[in-house]
Structure formats: structure tokens, C-alpha cells
């Protein structure tokens with residue numbers, strides 16, 4: 001569902017005017033829709049109806065406590081990549097046995113915290129990590145449940161957005177070495193082999209590479225069975241893409257259908273780790289036009305949000321639709337939408353046809369995933385406020401940072 005639509009010439013989120021939201025909370029401001037979050041999760045649960053499955057939201061996409069809380073209340077699990085994310089999900093009361101821990105660089109402290117909490121599974125990415133986990137678990141007198149994250153080396157040529165499932169990536173255990181490492185894991189005293197994991201990349205719009213990866217994973221599952229290693233679950237990672245511009249976005253059921261078909265008849269629990277697909281189109285970034293600077297070569301609209309808020313355009317050249325909160329009838333011009341940060345790469349959008357005046361509010365769409373989560377304080381800019389819409393109510397779920405907070409941890413020399 002799209003919670004953002006025009007009513008009476010003003011862009012609304014759920015039942016609220018975004019002009020009113022901006023007036024109340026200021027700009028720049030992240031705005032999320034509870035209904036959109038719940039509906040995206042419900043779409044996963046509906047597609048998985050009757051399947052032994054757990055949807056583990058990839059916390060890194062948007063780790064605001066209110067977002068985690070909304071999803072935890074609807075029985076989501078969580079995929080974490082740090083001790084900080086573990087604390088966040090525990091803080092909203094998530095059940096530890098619904099948490100999986102991914103990432104290539106888990107520290108001993110992070111492992112200990114996750115073992116103490118009693119998480120569902122560690123997605124182990126290397127032999128060295130496996131060894132460390134065995135040691136840490138031994139010290140604590142615990143057994144660590146593990147999956148190995150296997151790198152299926154899925155051909156990226158036909159799927160240019162796959163970026164983490166190839167041999168040359170830092171992620172996962174090489175496919176050819178996985179069977180051997182499983183045998184090693186099986187012999188470790190403080191580790192218990194539970195499953196297998198893969199995550200082949202992000203913003204995938206075609207189910208084919210998922211299916212290709214799963215075929216390779218299932219081949220390994222069968223080989224391991226002949227080695228006497230029976231796996232309980234398959235974690236297929238995240239990566240389901242969303243519509244940013246004009247991409248056609250398959251339904252979640254369409255994505256999952258080829259996977260579920262392959263898994264039918266097997267006694268394997270299915271784990272998924274969607275991030276972007278759950279939150280991306282549930283959020284936007286509200287910003288106000290500070291100055292218009294028309295020029296001979298280009299027209300610049302300088303807005304109060306910048307690359308420190310939304311890094312994706314500067315970082316990946318990503319497209320985000322940018323729309324007026326209150327569209328004007330005047331003729332449009334072509335604008336570069338840029339922020340105040342002192343970098344030529346500080347842009348939110350190139351060549352946008354808009355009718356603009358100073359003070360206008362703009363909404364940068366599809367900003368719920370990898371937006372606030374990747375923001376920084378570059379140029380000593382306080383991080384923006386975050387607001388969760390819930391029907392006719394707007395809740396401030398993170399207040400705007402103050403300038404003082406920016407250097408609160410710093411000190412002068414004595």
C-alpha cells in the first residue's frame with residue numbers, strides 16, 4: 001500500500017497533511033507510516049501462510065525503536081549486524097529466539113551478548129569467525145546455534161544489482177569450501193549446526209537469482225545430509241527490491257513463489273531477512289526549499305536536507321522521486337535539488353521538473369530504508385527528527401538532535 005497521496009491539493013501521509021506535520025515537527029523530517037509497515041509485513045506473512053517461516057526484519061535498513069516496535073508487535077523476527085542492533089531489538093521486547101545475527105566482523109563481546117540473550121542463530125561468515133564463536137561460547141558454557149552464510153556465486157551479469165553473492169565479495173563462505181567447513185563446525189564442542197544462510201544482494205526485482213541461489217543451497221543441504229548433518233532451516237536473506245521510480249515491483253508472493261515451490265515437501269523452516277521491502281516505501285523525507293538559484297547552465301534549488309541526511313543519491317547515484325507537498329499551478333522548470341553541505345556530490349535529485357518558490361515543502365519519496373539509518377553529522381548538522389504516522393496521529397519517535405549533542409562527547413585539551 002502507498003500511504004502517501006494527495007487530498008485537496010496537499011500531500012498526505014495516512015490521514016494527515018504533510019504540511020501540518022512539517023509545521024509541527026520542522027524540517028528536515030523523516031515521516032513513516034505505521035499502516036504501510038504493517039501492510040508490508042502482512043504481505044510477507046500472507047505469502048508464507050501455511051509455511052513454517054520466520055520473517056526477520058533487517059534492522060540496518062531502519063533501526064528506529066518505533067519501527068522495530070511496530071514490527072515486533074506483529075510477530076516479526078529480526079536480523080541484526082551488531083551489538084548495538086541487538087540492544088535495540090531487545091529494548092523493544094523482541095523475543096531472542098526470533099533474532100539472527102549476520103555480519104562479517106562480529107566481535108567477541110558482540111558474540112557474548114548475543115549468546116547471553118539466547119538468539120536463534122548466528123550466521124557465520126568465515127572459518128575464523130566459527131573458531132572464535134566456539135571459544136566464546138565455551139567460556140560462557142553455552143552452545144552457539146549456527147548457520148554458515150554460503151556465497152552461492154550467482155552470475156551477476158544478467159542481474160547487475162546483485163552485489164554480495166559473488167566470489168569477489170567479502171561476504172560469506174565460498175561455495176566450494178562450505179561442505180568442509182560444515183563438517184568442521186559439526187565437530188566443534190560449543191557450536192551446534194542449525195541451518196544454512198545466503199544473501200545475494202539488494203534491490204533485486206527479479207526472483208530468478210533467488211531461485212538460482214536456492215538451488216545451489218539445496219544441493220549443499222542434500223550433500224550435508226549424506227554427511228550426517230541435518231539442517232533445520234534455510235535462511236534466504238533479504239534483497240527484495242522496491243519501486244523507486246518506474247521499476248516494476250513484483251508482489252511478495254510472486255518473489256516467493258519459486259522459492260516456496262522448491263522448498264515444498266522438505267522439512268526445512270524458512271527464514272527471510274527483508275529490509276528495504278518492509279520499510280522503503282513506508283517512509284519519506286520532508287524538506288523545505290531555502291533558496292532558488294537559477295543559472296545559465298543549471299537551476300539550483302537549495303533545500304534544508306542534505307547528503308548527511310539521505311546519503312543514497314550521493315553514495316550510489318540513487319534515484320528518489322521528489323514531489324511538492326502543495327503543487328503549484330505555475331509552469332515547471334528543471335531544477336537540481338541540492339543540500340547545504342559543502343560537497344558538489346551533495347544532491348538529492350538531478351534535473352527535476354518542478355514549479356518551485358522559496359519556502360515550498362518537498363517530499364523525497366521511498367526514503368524509509370537506508371535513509372536515517374545511514375545519516376551522519378557531516379558539516380555539524382544535527383540529525384533530523386523522525387515521526388511515525390498512525391491514522392490521524394503523528395508521533396515524534398526521535399526528536400531532532402541539538403547542536404550541543406553533536407560535541408557533547410568531545411573535550412578541549414587540558
Ligand SMILES: *Cc1c(COP(=O)(O)O)cnc(C)c1O
Nearest residue numbers: 058102202238239273274275276
Ligand atoms: C542488508 C542485508 C539484508 C537486507 O537487505 P535488503 O536489501 O534491505 O532487503 C538482509 N540480510 C543481510 C545479511 C544483509 O546484509
